[in-house]
Amino acid sequence: METQMLRSTLDKLRKSEDLLICEQKVSSEYELGAILKYFNNKKPVLFKNVDRNNMIAAGGLYGSREIIFNLMQMDKHNRIDRFINALINPMDFNVVEDGPVRENIIKHNIDLGKLFPIPKFNEKDSARYITAGVLVVKDAKNNNYYTSIRRFQYLGSNKLSVLIASKKLMNDFLELEKQNRAMEVAIVLGYDAEFLMASQYSTDLYGVDKYKIDSALRNEPLKLVKCESVDLLVPAYCEIVLEGKIVPGKRELEGPFGELMGYYGMQKPQPVIEIQTVMHRDNPIFQVAFPCREEHVSNGLVREIELFTNLKKVVDVKDVYVTEGGGYRFNAVASIKKHNIGDGKSAILSGLGFNSELKQMVVVDEDVNIYDPQEIEWAITTRAQASDDFTIIKSALGSALEPSHTIKNASDKIGIDATKPIVGDTERFERTQIPGYNDIDIKKYFPTIK
Ligand SMILES: Cc1cc2nc3c(=O)[nH]c(=O)nc-3n(C[C@H](O)[C@H](O)[C@H](O)COP(=O)(O)O)c2cc1C
Known part of the structure; x- marks a missing residue:
C-alpha cells in the first residue's frame, strides 16, 4: 500500500469520511472553483469528471488545520514541537529506481491545457492558472532541494509564467540570467500534507533542504525518482511532474489574478517557464488549490x-x-x-x-x-x-x-x-464560573441532540 503523496492522502480522507466525491460533470472554468469556494475551501473534493475525457481533479485538500493535523497525526498542542523537530533533525531522503509518476512520459507536442484541467477561477483572472504546483529547484551553492508553491499562468502550449515573490529564488534566477543561463525546474502536483508543509519553511531563514524536512516530518525517507530532462529528483508517488526551464531574458505579462485576500493582484511582467517533459501516473489526479486560500x-x-x-x-x-x-x-x-x-x-x-x-x-x-x-x-x-x-x-x-x-x-x-x-485591582478580572460546567454531559438531558 502506498504511504506517500496524494493517493495515500485520499485513502486516509476516505477513511476519516472527510472526502466528498463529485461524479457530476464539472467545468474547470469557474464551476470547479465555485464548488471549492462553496465549502469555504475547507472540504476535500475529488472531481471525477472534469471537462473532456473525464479528467480527474482534487481540491480543497489542505484548507483546514484539523485535516492537516489528522493527516500528519499531530494536534494543536504538539504541532509546533513537531515542526521545529523536523527543522533541527532533518532526515535523508531515498532515491529509488522507478516510481508510478514515470508511468507516462511525454516529450513532444506538449500542450498543458489539453493534458490537464487547468482551472480559471475568478471573472477577471487573466488566464487559466496552476495554483497548487510545488516548484522544485536545486540550490546551486549547496545542492539543497528548495521547494515552494508558486502560481503558474498558462500561456498556451508548453509555456507558463511564474510569480516569484521570494527574494532568494528571484535573485538566484537573476544571477543565472546575467550569464544567459536557464534555471532548471520541476513542478510537482499530487502531493501530501508533509510535502506541502515542508515547502512552506522559509528558505531565507533556515537555508534547509526541504526534501530532508519532508522526510523528518513523515518520519520515513521521502521516495524520489530522477527526472527525465532536468537534473532534479521528484517524489516517486506524486501524480504529475512538469519538467522545464525558467528561460533567461524572457518576461510575459502576468495577472490580474484573484489573490489571497480576495482582491485582484495587478498585472506585471514575470519570468517564463518552458516545459520540456511531462511525467504522470496513469489516470493522473490534477491537484487544485483555490487561490490562494486553502494551502x-x-x-x-x-x-x-x-x-x-x-x-x-x-x-x-x-x-x-x-x-x-x-x-x-x-x-x-x-x-x-x-x-x-x-x-x-x-x-x-x-x-x-x-x-x-x-x-x-x-x-x-x-x-x-x-x-x-x-x-x-x-x-x-x-x-x-x-x-x-x-x-x-x-x-x-x-x-x-x-x-x-x-x-x-x-x-x-x-x-x-x-x-x-x-x-492593583486584579480581582475585577476574575471570570465567572459554574462548578461542574466543564464536566456536563448534555446528552444525558437531551439524548437525541447532535
Ligand atoms: C497556496 C499557496 C500559494 C502560494 N503562491 C505563491 C506565489 O504565487 N508566489 C510566491 O512567490 N509565493 C507563493 N506562496 C508562498 C511560498 O510558497 C512560500 O513563501 C515558500 O514556500 C516558502 O519559501 P520561501 O523561503 O521562498 O518563502 C504560496 C504559498 C501557498 C501556500
Missing part, C-alpha cells in the same frame, strides 16, 4: 513556528495563532502567562518584528481561547484601554498582497495588549 493554512502554520520561537525568547508564551481572517499572514494572536507588567508590550514588540507582513498583533492571557474570535473581542473590550494598551507603529514594511499597503507603499502596525493587570 495558505500551511503557510500560516509555519509562520506560527517563527512567531512562537521569537516570543519565547522574551515572554512565557503559551500558544500563537496566525489567523484565517488575516489571510494567515497579517494578523496574529498570542496567549501568554504574564509574570511582569511589561510582558504584554514586549510580546507585541517581538511579535510585530518577527515578520514584515504581520500588521496586527493581539496579546491575551492564557485563559483566553485564541482560536475563537469572540473570545479575542471579549478580551480586547474588557481588558484593554486604547490609550494605554494600543500601540501604533507608522509606516513600516508591509505586503503588496494587502491593498491598503499599496496606497502608501508602507504599512502601519498595531499591537493590542489585552492582558489583565497583575498588580
Whole structure:
C-alpha cells in the first residue's frame, strides 16, 4: 500500500469520511472553483469528471488545520514541537529506481491545457492558472532541494509564467540570467500534507533542504525518482511532474489574478517557464488549490513556528495563532502567562518584528481561547484601554498582497495588549464560573441532540 503523496492522502480522507466525491460533470472554468469556494475551501473534493475525457481533479485538500493535523497525526498542542523537530533533525531522503509518476512520459507536442484541467477561477483572472504546483529547484551553492508553491499562468502550449515573490529564488534566477543561463525546474502536483508543509519553511531563514524536512516530518525517507530532462529528483508517488526551464531574458505579462485576500493582484511582467517533459501516473489526479486560500493554512502554520520561537525568547508564551481572517499572514494572536507588567508590550514588540507582513498583533492571557474570535473581542473590550494598551507603529514594511499597503507603499502596525493587570485591582478580572460546567454531559438531558 502506498504511504506517500496524494493517493495515500485520499485513502486516509476516505477513511476519516472527510472526502466528498463529485461524479457530476464539472467545468474547470469557474464551476470547479465555485464548488471549492462553496465549502469555504475547507472540504476535500475529488472531481471525477472534469471537462473532456473525464479528467480527474482534487481540491480543497489542505484548507483546514484539523485535516492537516489528522493527516500528519499531530494536534494543536504538539504541532509546533513537531515542526521545529523536523527543522533541527532533518532526515535523508531515498532515491529509488522507478516510481508510478514515470508511468507516462511525454516529450513532444506538449500542450498543458489539453493534458490537464487547468482551472480559471475568478471573472477577471487573466488566464487559466496552476495554483497548487510545488516548484522544485536545486540550490546551486549547496545542492539543497528548495521547494515552494508558486502560481503558474498558462500561456498556451508548453509555456507558463511564474510569480516569484521570494527574494532568494528571484535573485538566484537573476544571477543565472546575467550569464544567459536557464534555471532548471520541476513542478510537482499530487502531493501530501508533509510535502506541502515542508515547502512552506522559509528558505531565507533556515537555508534547509526541504526534501530532508519532508522526510523528518513523515518520519520515513521521502521516495524520489530522477527526472527525465532536468537534473532534479521528484517524489516517486506524486501524480504529475512538469519538467522545464525558467528561460533567461524572457518576461510575459502576468495577472490580474484573484489573490489571497480576495482582491485582484495587478498585472506585471514575470519570468517564463518552458516545459520540456511531462511525467504522470496513469489516470493522473490534477491537484487544485483555490487561490490562494486553502494551502495558505500551511503557510500560516509555519509562520506560527517563527512567531512562537521569537516570543519565547522574551515572554512565557503559551500558544500563537496566525489567523484565517488575516489571510494567515497579517494578523496574529498570542496567549501568554504574564509574570511582569511589561510582558504584554514586549510580546507585541517581538511579535510585530518577527515578520514584515504581520500588521496586527493581539496579546491575551492564557485563559483566553485564541482560536475563537469572540473570545479575542471579549478580551480586547474588557481588558484593554486604547490609550494605554494600543500601540501604533507608522509606516513600516508591509505586503503588496494587502491593498491598503499599496496606497502608501508602507504599512502601519498595531499591537493590542489585552492582558489583565497583575498588580492593583486584579480581582475585577476574575471570570465567572459554574462548578461542574466543564464536566456536563448534555446528552444525558437531551439524548437525541447532535
Ligand atoms: C497556496 C499557496 C500559494 C502560494 N503562491 C505563491 C506565489 O504565487 N508566489 C510566491 O512567490 N509565493 C507563493 N506562496 C508562498 C511560498 O510558497 C512560500 O513563501 C515558500 O514556500 C516558502 O519559501 P520561501 O523561503 O521562498 O518563502 C504560496 C504559498 C501557498 C501556500
